[in-house]
Amino acid sequence: MAEPDQTPVLPERDDEDDAYALRDDVIRTIRDAVESEDREALVAALEPLHPADIADLLEQMEPGPRQRLIALYGTEFDGEILSELDESIREDVIASLPPEVLSEAVRMLESDDVVDLLEDLEPEQQDAILEALDRPERVAVQRALSFPEGSAGRLMQREVVTAPQHWTVGDAIDFMRARLDLPEQFYHIVLVDPRHRPVGHVTLGKVMSSDRVTPLIDLQEPSFRTIPAEQDEEDVAYAFNQYHLISAPVVDEDGRLVGVITIDDAMIVLSEENEEDLLLLAGVGDESIADRTLQIVRQRFPWLLANLATAILASLVIAQFESTLQAIVALAVLMPIVASMGGNAGTQSMTVAVRALATRDLTGSNAFRVIRREVGAGLLNGLLFAVIMGVIGWVWFGTLMLGVVLGLAMVINLVVAGLAGVLVPLVLEKIGVDPALASGTFVTTVTDVVGFFAFLGLAGILLL
């Protein structure tokens, strides 16, 4: 009876993948509305969509239709769409919004979203948006911008619900009832000492389910941690993920409360950091699917140029063995195999190491063990592939010694690949360079050079 249940696995998976994708018919309705300049139909089609989905839609459109959609949508354009937009087209979209639409859109945003919006804009666009804000909000935004880019101070929201540490549940509830300007989302009441330094926090759930006379301090969460305002947002995201924080107060150098970071902000940072590492490892910078051809050429050219330099280095190694190659042309046929296997093995070790450095799983205390393990794995895989390739080389070209050379070169290159794969990221991290950024180039340079040198060098010694 299991069979019939298992049949629809593939189509089902397909359906699930599209669980939150924009439906094709919705996209078509929107495109049609833009083409026929039917404002009513456009507003009706966009209205049920979440701003994040509208932003995705704009990112996926060609620049021309995108402009026409924005012009047609007019005053309905929501500030939240702006904060959801990818940076790559945000400037374009802001530039194409009429000033009154822009200022209306921005006025609706929370101050931390405005900060996020402003960060990557040109000074003129920044000024235009700042002017649209009311004075208190402008001051809040400017104060946030005074923290370094990518710091906890930029990420936090300034609105925090606090209570003196000696308050009871009843005090807190009366106080909250009386306040009109509570933040949109908050999960904890932060307990502060008389100098406004956070000493603990209490979840709203505990407050709600306790008697009015209970001191707040008795309901404190054990997971309480504060975050320095200057801390890198990457570390903030790590702390939220590692310690399962929901919200954490941000403090200045004197330990005084200046704001609060919530898990939803940390989740966005975590997702961006992961994306950045993934793209950097592949030799792609801060690229988006909405970028134009010229932008991506400009982004990728430097990486390819670096790769060209390392490829030429490898060619220079090969050039040292021209006479060997001239004598045995089979070497030219087989040599890319050694380099390719080394490159792949090196990339495997390197990716595991880069990821482990990012998650703090690779540290000084286990580095030596990891290096030993990678070299051991390289040796073992090298021996396995030495046998396989040795036999293939022998059978293919009928020369036993050619198989031996191929096998030896394979062992050498896979051991070196394992070593380089973990050493390169470790050294880069130590000297303060992002290992995701530069490891790939160094590792494949090592495996290419060693691969060609070992194979052709051994061939020169053993075959000529």
Place this chain on the structure above:
Amino acid sequence: MAEPDQTPVLPERDDEDDAYALRDDVIRTIRDAVESEDREALVAALEPLHPADIADLLEQMEPGPRQRLIALYGTEFDGEILSELDESIREDVIASLPPEVLSEAVRMLESDDVVDLLEDLEPEQQDAILEALDRPERVAVQRALSFPEGSAGRLMQREVVTAPQHWTVGDAIDFMRARLDLPEQFYHIVLVDPRHRPVGHVTLGKVMSSDRVTPLIDLQEPSFRTIPAEQDEEDVAYAFNQYHLISAPVVDEDGRLVGVITIDDAMIVLSEENEEDLLLLAGVGDESIADRTLQIVRQRFPWLLANLATAILASLVIAQFESTLQAIVALAVLMPIVASMGGNAGTQSMTVAVRALATRDLTGSNAFRVIRREVGAGLLNGLLFAVIMGVIGWVWFGTLMLGVVLGLAMVINLVVAGLAGVLVPLVLEKIGVDPALASGTFVTTVTDVVGFFAFLGLAGILLL
């Protein structure tokens, strides 16, 4: 005055990186305590650490000392350490815990953590843990395990705070005060209809700051979304990230409430999915820094074997041109450059495409545009590198025509790399294969084969 401020950038960055890393002296104290079998010192050193940090520490240790630490730590061993442990060593650790320590540790866990713990264990270990639980909790765990692996039903917690949709703020507060078994963490009160189907939710903050007579339904959040229990956890994580959800009710096929998922669970899934994609793209499976040498050899061997097959395919192409290579040995020196540049350009396009598929930014509606853009970028970068490499080839070997051949091959291979880099993941996604899993092998096969064929083929036509 700017200079002195900028000097300490490197050491500072280093400090920040270590913001949440375990301090070396703490690790040393712990190792010393284990070696000298000083239980008191061990407990004192571990006590201030978060279970997640203790789990990291265990992952970083050698199997021997790890066993000794666990034996020495004894009954202090906390269930939360188990749920924080990487799956790769979880089985080992569970096997080495005395039964009474294990059952005590597990009894302290929330039911969703027990589910997470059980999923990857052998049946005997599962039974041992299930038997340690009290009956109501065992039933809850077994019910969760009846949902498919990796589904929302496995991820959710069953404890939800609900209220009939007609209740007021006062009703809700009185009800919560009276309940003794409120969940540890909750952020929303879910409003349900008489058939227990969720119709909306209200944040605790809104409840706290509103008058007792306010109907709950007036305080509903606009962001409300329900999640089907069968939904893939990857889609759940996407929805939380895309729509900035904090918690979302899970419903069965009839729309009835069965549990709730909170953002902290979604964050863990998001982080795991990102890690999986990163490792898969590099040809590494579900690997951890705690794995032993033999485990990683077993993990990586199949990927290297697949790479060997593609490398041999490339060699077969080269073998077709043995006579050309025999005539002009310079071709053997230069040919890896063409393949390497193609492989890198293809990996760039592919990584962007795989990531965009994962984030739903690459869809049917913009696929054609992205393909056109990648081919355009390949052409442009190809032309740039054709000029650079053409000149280098010409100057290096003194043959203009060799430069022309190199340049033409470069253009062809970079265009093909752009095309394959986006088409391969798109096709794999379409036929239901994870594009992160298999794209790399296909793309580099294409660029290797095309690179060698174009370069050596053109050389045969134009140079001989």
